[in-house]
Amino acid sequence: MNIETLLNYLLQLPVGYVWLIFLLENVLITCVVLLIGRFYYKGPYTPKEWTICIITNIINTIVTYAGFWLWKHGIVKITMGVSWNLLLDFLLLFLAMDLLMYVFHIAIHKTFLYKAVHRLHHEAVDPKPIDLFVLHPVEAFGFGSLWLLLLVVYPFNVYAIVIYLMINVIFGLAGHLGIEPIPEKILRLPLIKYLGTSTFHHNHHQDITHNFGFYTSIWDRLFKTYK
Numbered sequence: 715m716n717i718e719t720l721l722n723y724l725l726q727l728p729v730g731y732v733w734l735i736f737l738l739e740n741v742l743i744t745c746v747v748l749l750i751g752r753f754y755y756k757g758p759y760t761p762k763e764w765t766i767c768i769i770t771n772i773i774n775t776i777v778t779y780a781g782f783w784l785w786k787h788g789i790v791k792i793t794m795g796v797s798w799n800l801l802l803d804f805l806l807l808f809l810a811m812d813l814l815m816y817v818f819h820i821a822i823h824k825t826f827l828y829k830a831v832h833r834l835h836h837e838a839v840d841p842k843p844i845d846l847f848v849l850h851p852v853e854a855f856g857f858g859s860l861w862l863l864l865l866v867v868y869p870f871n872v873y874a875i876v877i878y879l880m881i882n883v884i885f886g887l888a889g890h891l892g893i894e895p896i897p898e899k900i901l902r903l904p905l906i907k908y909l910g911t912s913t914f915h916h917n918h919h920q921d922i923t924h925n926f927g928f929y930t931s932i933w934d935r936l937f938k939t940y941k
Contacts, residue, residue: 718794736778751843767847777858791869803874814860816933819926841890889915
């Protein structure tokens with residue numbers, strides 16, 4: 715079953731079933747992240763962390779359904795074909811989201827939103843896998859809204875969207891491993907050194923005045939917030 719067939723199948727289902735499918739999808743992603751994370755972090759998670767993780771999953775489900783609803787009603791338009799253009803769409807989505815999240819991240823650090831919202835995430839000075847989902851609801855909705863905004867303004871290829879979502883989870887997990895799994899010699903390669911590695915995001919948790927990027931360090935380097 716290809717993605718177009720799957721989307722058309724979802725259109726035929728009762729709304730409640732669609733909500734359930736999206737919830738199960740987000741829970742599955744969380745379980746995969748935490749299971750992979752067990753190879754690097756063996757410690758326990760607190761009841762507070764589990765509670766916030768569950769709330770974040772619910773919010774992510776709302777955002778997922780919102781994207782589906784916008785597409786269903788023609789507000790979000792996506793292309794379905796497989797061609798080389800999907801790689802360009804992926805790069806555009808990857809870099810545009812990286813820039814938007816950098817700006818949003820700086821904004822919540824430099825305003826009252828840090829104490830009101832973002833400080834919750836930074837209770838983890840040494841991040842661990844579950845911290846990817848330990849977000850204030852305002853922050854979770856904020857990041858989700860950026861994603862939906864891009865889908866509204868540009869008709870991305872559906873396969874580019876899927877690839878981006880997979881990469882997004884990988885970077886999110888890597889940034890909260892608490893260790894650097896990539897060998898140093900690889901980290902020094904010309905392109906790799908500009909990516910948002912585990913060390914890059916870990917350093918942000920150690921020093922909240924630097925390294926605001928997510929997937930790359932490009933914007934931090936350009937705007938002098940790189941460390």
